[in-house]
Amino acid sequence: MSMLFHASRRLSISRSFCFYRTISSSSTPFPPPPVVSSRRVLVTGLGMVTPLGCGVDKTWKNLIEGKCGVRELCLEDLKMSAFDKETQFSTFDQLSSKVAAIVPTGTNPGEFNQDIWLNSKDNRSIARFIAYALCAADEALKDSNWFPTEQEDKERTGVSIGGGTGSISDILDSAQLICEKRLRRLSPFFIPRILINMASGHVSMKYGLQGPNHAAVTACATGAHSIGDAVRMIQFGDADVMVAGGTESSIDALSIAGFCRSRALSTKYNSIPQEASRPFDTGRDGFVIGEGSGVLVLEEFEHAKNRGAKVYAEVRGYGMSGDAYHITQPPSDGRGAILAMTHALRQSGLHPSEVDYINAHATSTSLGDAIEATAIKTMFFDPAFSSALAFSSTKGAVGHLLGAAGAVEAIFAVLAIQHGIAPLTLNLTKPDPIFSDGFMPLTESKEMPIRVAMSNSFGFGGTNASLLFSSTGSD
Amino acid sequence: MALRAAVLRHLRLPIQTSPWRSGGSLRLMSSHDDHITKDEVIDRVLSVVKDFPKVDPSKVTPDVHFQKDLGLDSLDNVEIVMALEEEFKLEIPDKEADKIDSTHLAIEYISNHPMAS
Numbered sequence: 001m002s003m004l005f006h007a008s009r010r011l012s013i014s015r016s017f018c019f020y021r022t023i024s025s026s027s028t029p030f031p032p033p034p035v036v037s038s039r040r041v042l043v044t045g046l047g048m049v050t051p052l053g054c055g056v057d058k059t060w061k062n063l064i065e066g067k068c069g070v071r072e073l074c075l076e077d078l079k080m081s082a083f084d085k086e087t088q089f090s091t092f093d094q095l096s097s098k099v100a101a102i103v104p105t106g107t108n109p110g111e112f113n114q115d116i117w118l119n120s121k122d123n124r125s126i127a128r129f130i131a132y133a134l135c136a137a138d139e140a141l142k143d144s145n146w147f148p149t150e151q152e153d154k155e156r157t158g159v160s161i162g163g164g165t166g167s168i169s170d171i172l173d174s175a176q177l178i179c180e181k182r183l184r185r186l187s188p189f190f191i192p193r194i195l196i197n198m199a200s201g202h203v204s205m206k207y208g209l210q211g212p213n214h215a216a217v218t219a220c221a222t223g224a225h226s227i228g229d230a231v232r233m234i235q236f237g238d239a240d241v242m243v244a245g246g247t248e249s250s251i252d253a254l255s256i257a258g259f260c261r262s263r264a265l266s267t268k269y270n271s272i273p274q275e276a277s278r279p280f281d282t283g284r285d286g287f288v289i290g291e292g293s294g295v296l297v298l299e300e301f302e303h304a305k306n307r308g309a310k311v312y313a314e315v316r317g318y319g320m321s322g323d324a325y326h327i328t329q330p331p332s333d334g335r336g337a338i339l340a341m342t343h344a345l346r347q348s349g350l351h352p353s354e355v356d357y358i359n360a361h362a363t364s365t366s367l368g369d370a371i372e373a374t375a376i377k378t379m380f381f382d383p384a385f386s387s388a389l390a391f392s393s394t395k396g397a398v399g400h401l402l403g404a405a406g407a408v409e410a411i412f413a414v415l416a417i418q419h420g421i422a423p424l425t426l427n428l429t430k431p432d433p434i435f436s437d438g439f440m441p442l443t444e445s446k447e448m449p450i451r452v453a454m455s456n457s458f459g460f461g462g463t464n465a466s467l468l469f470s471s472t473g474s475d
Numbered sequence: 476m477a478l479r480a481a482v483l484r485h486l487r488l489p490i491q492t493s494p495w496r497s498g499g500s501l502r503l504m505s506s507h508d509d510h511i512t513k514d515e516v517i518d519r520v521l522s523v524v525k526d527f528p529k530v531d532p533s534k535v536t537p538d539v540h541f542q543k544d545l546g547l548d549s550l551d552n553v554e555i556v557m558a559l560e561e562e563f564k565l566e567i568p569d570k571e572a573d574k575i576d577s578t579h580l581a582i583e584y585i586s587n588h589p590m591a592s
Contacts (some may be wrong), residue, residue, distance in 0.1 A: 121528035124554070184566065188553035 002445025014231040029137045038235045042472065045144025045297030046310040047136040047245075049112055051101035051290055051398050055139060058110035059408075060415050061422050062397070064445045068274040069398050070288050073098040078253040079169035084175055091253050097265035099273040100251050101290030102398025118474050127194035128165035128200065128249035132293035132404070134206065136353070137161070138241050143296035144309060146241060147207065156240040158211030159200040160230035161247055161295065162222040164374035164403025166194035196403075199247050211239040219459030220361070222246045223294060223406025224467050228318035230298050240303040245295035245407035256289060262328060265289060266364065277400075278427035279362035279393035280369050280441045289365040290399030294407030296414070313414045313469040316350065316452075323400050323462030329367055330458065334375030337361075337456065340464040341379055344454065348468045353385045354452050355468075357422045360441070361456040363400045364394035369393070370434055372456065373441075381439050390450075392442040396426030406457035410467050411454035422446045516563075516586040518580055523558050527551070540577045552576060563591040 022108075048055070048276050052062040062069070073092075079099060080088045092098075116414055118131040126134070141147060148154045153223045170193045177183050187393025197215035204213050212233050215227040226380025230244035260263045266286040269276035277288040304311060321339035325331040345352060358376060362369040380389050401408050416422050424445045431440060452470045517537055525532035530545050541547045541555060556572040559565070563585050567575070575581050585591045 123530065125550075184560075187557075188550040192550070316592065 002170070017322045024190070029454055031418070032056045036237055039237065040301035041234045041315045042299050042301055042304045042309075043296050043312040043315065043414055043469070044299045044304050045140040045142075045146065046295075046312065046414065047139030047141070047143060048294045048408055048411055049103055049132045049136050050292040050294075050401070050408055051103055053104060053110040054112040055110055055202055056411065056415070059398075060412075060419075063387075063412070066423055066424060066426060066445070067397065068277075068426055069290070070099055070273045070277055071100045071102060072270070073251075073256075074099045077102060077251055078256075079251075080172075080253050082173045091257075095253075096260045096267045097256060097286070097289070098270040099266060099276040099288050100256070101401070102251060102287055103292050108130060110230045116410055121266055123202075124187075125189045125198065127193040127198075127225070128291075129163050129167060129196075129247045129403075130193075130199045130202050132249060132291070133161050133163075133245070133247035133295065134202055136245060136293040136295040137203045137206075139426070140243065140245075140295040140297045141207065144329075146297060146299075146309070146416060148241075154208045155210045157207075158213060158225045158230070158233060158239040158242050159204045159209055160212065160214040160216070160233070160242055161199045161203060161243040161293075162216035162218070162226040162403060163196040163199060163247050164217070164219055164222050165248070165250045165255065166196045166198075168250050168255045170194050172252065173255050177341070202245055207243075208424075209243065209343060211242070216246075217403075218459055218463045218465070220400065220402050220405055221457040221459035221463045222403035223401075223408065224457035224465035225320070225406070225453065225463075227296060227298070227407060227410055227467060228320065228465055231315045231318055234298055234300050240300045242298045243295060244298050245293060246401075246404040247293035247407075248401055248403040248405075249291045250402060251289055251291050259289060264328070264365065267457045273429050275427050277364050277396050278429075279360070279364045279425055280432055280435070281364075281396050281428050282430045284364045284366060284369060287395065288399035290395075290401040290416065291404070292398070292401050292408060293404050294401075294409075294411045296407070296411060298350060313453075314418050314472045315467065316348035316470045317344030317466070317468030318347065319345070319464075319466040319468075321464045323361065323464065324463050327462075328460050330371045330462070332371060334371040334378070334463060336464045337372055337375040337458060337466075338379060340466040341375070341454065341456065342459075344466040344468040345379075348452075348470070350452060350470070352380050352382070353387055355380060355389055356448065356450040357413065357416050357453040358389065359409045359416070359421070359423075359453065360390040360391055360393045360454045361405075361409075361458045362425075362441075363395055364393075368458070370432055372458070373434055375430070377434075377439055390422040390423040390442055390446055390448060392423055394423050394425070396424075396428065405467065406455065406467075409457070410455045410469070413455040413467070413469050416453050417450045417469060420447060420450060421447055422450060485584065510589070511591060512587045516591070517582050520554055520559065520560055520581050520585065523562050524555060524578055524581075527558065528590075533547070535578065537582060538577065540580045542576065556581075563588075565591055
């Protein structure tokens with residue numbers, strides 16, 4: 001009652017205030033809000049946890065050398081410890097895809113240390129996908145040397161880390177309690193463990209980052225949208241620095257079974273796991289489920305210059321589109337992919353012939369790879385200009401990291417610019433017939449000057465995002 | 476009527492699952508004969524709280540407040556009460572569980588509970 005009273009009092013005060021203002025300024029409508037001029041955004045820090053290793057250097061080295069992060073699935077990977085052995089075995093038997101790209105864990109350098117990031121006794125609400133994000137964010141912030149201590153700096157730094165799915169294995173365990181009529185044993189941390197935006201939440205809490213706190217959920221385009229949205233926030237002035245990326249840990253019984261049922265996963269290579277993920281190859285038969293996280297520190301141009309930050313690249317374009325076609329399949333003309341790439345290019349002010357490298361989304365599925373390749377050909381291999389464009393899909397080496405894929409691959413695009421090396425497409429031994437001599441994905445890592453690189457990400461639901469990075473030659 | 480039926484159905488559940496609870500005299504006897512001593516309750520409550528991952532065991536005494544003294548939050552509180560339920564084979568209704576915010580109240584509640592074992 002008293003709250004209502006206060007509320008109505010506030011209302012009446014503001015009304016009378018309006019009344020006087022109305023008299024003084026007549027009844028003209030408000031002027032439009034102030035125009036915000038766009039700002040430039042740089043990449044100043046990188047961090048990643050992938051099936052090729054924990055850390056940017058380890059992952060990049062393994063990627064360039066043609067190593068593979070895919071291995072045979074084992075019973076423990078299903079995360080079914082809450083179930084009896086018989087149920088575990090029968091579940092395992094029923095999965096048609098038994099390969100996965102799993103983050104190596106351990107205490108050696110280059111391995112994900114679960115004791116530090118996951119099994120912290122102080123925080124029972126950290127599910128594995130959150131732990132990967134915390135680990136990658138920590139590396140990116142250290143790399144960027146950005147640990148704000150002043151209140152204003154904290155308020156001007158935000159987080160945008162999305163995920164494809166939250167912790168499905170926690171959902172499975174908890175559903176089990178309902179079947180057993182033991183719902184009273186449900187952990188109070190169940191909801192905080194499964195909410196996707198908790199990755200962003202935990203990162204903000206750890207470093208006191210009080211700027212925008214955002215989490216995109218756009219299936220396999222999540223990582224790219226998370227980065228692109230964060231770029232927009234800096235361009236618009238919501239923040240000066242954004243910790244942005246994607247995270248995923250959905251290698252578990254229910255997720256694998258679900259992707260199997262939608263016929264998305266590779267099933268022919270269970271006995272030779274390292275050859276299962278083969279984007280653009282004629283022998284491809286579905287993607288290999290992967291996990292991990294990629295996080296970038298994005299920073300406003302002047303902000304980065306003023307503090308002398310290390311600069312990897314500039315984000316010049318972020319194109320988005322929707323297929324408006326089918327829940328899992330892209331349209332055969334690849335119009336959604338073309339639209340996203342076109343928007344990114346137009347924002348960048350660059351010509352298609354100036355793009356040196358594209359990290360394709362190509363997941364190793366029959367339909368998707370061919371349609372994306374055709375879209376790339378349409379846009380970049382115009383007979384009117386000679387294109388020296390190199391393109392590849394790094395999923396042959398890391399598998400499909402789902403919600404983290406767009407972020408990890410954006411980092412690969414940035415590293416390609418920094419090192420002047422375009423990474424190979426692993427397992428591409430017999431290219432799809434759509435390719436020809438002048439139009440062929442890289443089958444080996446290639447040293448070449450790379451000033452402009454693009455990264456594509458497409459997700460179930462027909463959501464597409466394309467990021468365009470360039471070297472920062474001049475001011 | 477529907478509500479009453481629902482309540483009755485609910486009430487029948489424990490009887491079905493644990494028939495030993497149904498007889499009043501049996502219950503009285505068991506609580507009389509087997510009921511644990513207060514000292515034992517204190518020992519076991521303290522050991523449950525000390526085992527909680529976030530807790531510094533050296534700070535746990537028979538009179539500490541979970542949130543004020545041990546730095547726990549309201550979600551941790553729920554987990555501690557769950558652990559106590561498990562330890563003493565009890566079902567503490569949410570309404571009462573929410574009031575148990577210190578070792579002192581936990582010890583009082585459990586030692587006065589006829590079903591604690």
